[in-house]
Each structure stands twice: as structure tokens, then as C-alpha cells.
Amino acid sequence: MINSLFSFVPMVTKMLPDDYVGFTFFVGCMAMMAASAFFFLSMNHYDKKWRTSILVSGLITFIAAVHYWYMRDYWAEIGESPTFFRYVDWVLTVPLMCVEFFLILKVAGAKRSLMWRLIILSIIMLVTGYFGEAVYRDQAQIWGLISGIAYFAIVYDIWLGSAKKLADTAGGAVLKAHKMLCWFVLVGWAIYPIGYMAGTPGWYDGIFGGLNLDVVYNIGDAINKIGFGLVVYNLAVVSSTQKEG
Ligand SMILES: *C/C=C(C)/C=C/C=C(C)/C=C/C1=C(C)CCCC1(C)C
Numbered sequence: 001m002i003n004s005l006f007s008f009v010p011m012v013t014k015m016l017p018d019d020y021v022g023f024t025f026f027v028g029c030m031a032m033m034a035a036s037a038f039f040f041l042s043m044n045h046y047d048k049k050w051r052t053s054i055l056v057s058g059l060i061t062f063i064a065a066v067h068y069w070y071m072r073d074y075w076a077e078i079g080e081s082p083t084f085f086r087y088v089d090w091v092l093t094v095p096l097m098c099v100e101f102f103l104i105l106k107v108a109g110a111k112r113s114l115m116w117r118l119i120i121l122s123i124i125m126l127v128t129g130y131f132g133e134a135v136y137r138d139q140a141q142i143w144g145l146i147s148g149i150a151y152f153a154i155v156y157d158i159w160l161g162s163a164k165k166l167a168d169t170a171g172g173a174v175l176k177a178h179k180m181l182c183w184f185v186l187v188g189w190a191i192y193p194i195g196y197m198a199g200t201p202g203w204y205d206g207i208f209g210g211l212n213l214d215v216v217y218n219i220g221d222a223i224n225k226i227g228f229g230l231v232v233y234n235l236a237v238v239s240s241t242q243k244e245g
Pocket of ligand 1: 125128129130144145147148151189190192193221225
């Protein structure tokens with residue numbers, strides 16, 4: 001009775017000093033919140049044409065902050081990997097990262113078809129990953145492979161395909177920002193398959209079995225979501241000051 005009356009009072013659970021999963025959920029949550037405040041508050045300070053790009057940076061970290069809030073609780077209460085919330089978060093934020101490519105390449109005439117192609121590839125990558133991690137765990141290797149092919153299609157498009165051609169046309173600060181985002185996708189996003197291999201059964205057990213899936217994913221999220229946003233933010237800063245000077 002008392003308990004349900006006071007159910008609005010936040011629950012606090014003990015965190016053990018060697019609970020790296022709990023710790024990275026906690027710090028990740030704070031980092032995502034701080035990054036969101038930063039992006040939202042600075043979105044109006046630069047050239048108007050970058051406003052939507054910085055807004056999307058803030059939305060990515062904000063959506064992640066809310067999911068981290070839940071995942072932190074889920075882990076503390078239930079002590080299991082919050083796979084469902086994790087993939088819901090990704091299915092919302094990764095397509096938004098694809099939108100960022102489109103937004104910065106718009107100055108070079110990027111078409112919506114580029115945006116949709118990247119979005120659809122990212123959704124294939126995530127849905128097949130979810131199948132392997134949560135639904136058909138004994139076939140994790142196959143689903144991981146299909147997911148990896150979609151991932152490489154994204155890498156190809158932005159590094160060598162149509163997105164790269166648009167970035168070349170744009171040149172200058174846009175080309176530089178595009179290159180940085182490409183590096184994030186090639187190196188930063190490659191952290192995720194490592195987490196996947198650490199958390200699912202397969203030929204790779206002997207290599208990545210010692211790592212914790214959630215710790216790897218949490219590190220990947222902090223690097224990629226905040227890093228991506230900062231690249232876009234930096235593009236707005238650089239190209240707004242260039243104009244004045
Ligand atoms: C903010 C969240 C991001 C940037 C998440 C990215 C996730 C991936 C690039 C996941 C990729 C995967 C593979 C390439 C194969 C194994 C399954 C996944 C879904 C972990």
C-alpha cells in the first residue's frame with residue numbers, strides 16, 4: 001500500500017564497484033543528456049542552413065539519453081541485457097545518423113533517394129542483428145553475416161559511392177566533415193559487431209568471448225552518437241566563421 005502510494009519516488013539500487021555494465025549505462029546516460037543540452041542550446045548560434053543538422057545531432061543523443069535511462073534501470077532491476085530497448089534506440093537513432101549525411105550533402109544537391117537508401121540499409125542491418133541476438137540465437141552467425149553485408153553497403157555508398165561524389169562536389173568544410181563521418185562509420189561502427197560476437201554463440205567465441213556485450217555497445221554509443229554530433233557541430237562553426245572572415 002505505502003509502496004504503491006509512493007511509487008513516484010525514484011528507486012535507487014546498489015551498484016557494485018565491479019559492475020562495469022551498470023557504470024557505463026550510468027555514465028552513458030549522463031553523457032547523452034549533457035550532449036543533448038549542448039546541441040539544443042547551440043543550434044541557433046550558427047548559419048541558419050545548419051540548424052536542422054545540429055537539431056538532429058541533439059535528437060540522436062536525446063533519444064539515446066531516454067533509452068539509457070530505461071536500460072540503466074532495466075539492468076539494475078533485472079540484471080539482464082536490455083536487448084529490446086537497445087535495438088529500439090538504434091532503430092531510431094541510426095537512421096537519423098543517415099539523415100545527417102543527407103543534410104550536410106544537400107548543399108551539393110543530395111537527393112532524398114540517397115537518404116532513403118541509407119535508412120533502409122541501416123534498418124536491414126539492425127533488424128537482422130536483432131534476429132541473431134534475440135530471436136534466433138543459435139543462428140547468430142548467419143544473421144550477423146547478413147547484417148554485416150548491409151553494413152558494408154552503407155560503408156561503400158558513403159566512402160566510394162554516390163554520397164562520396166556529392167561530397168567531392170561540395171568540397172571544403174563539407175567534404176572534410178563528410179570524411180570524418182565516414183571514419184566514424186568505418187571504425188566507430190565496427191565496434192558493434194565486436195559486441196555482437198562477444199554476446200552471441202559462434203566460431204568467434206574464443207576471440208571475443210571474454211568481452212561484455214553491453215560494455216562494448218555502451219562505449220560504441222558514446223563515441224559514435226556524441227562524436228557524430230560534434231563533427232556536424234564543428235562543420236556549422238567552421239563554415240559560419242569562414243563567412244564572416
Ligand atoms: C548509436 C548507435 C549506433 C551507431 C549503432 C550502430 C550499430 C551497428 C553498426 C550494428 C551493426 C551490427 C553488425 C554490423 C553485425 C552484427 C549485428 C549488429 C547489429 C551489431
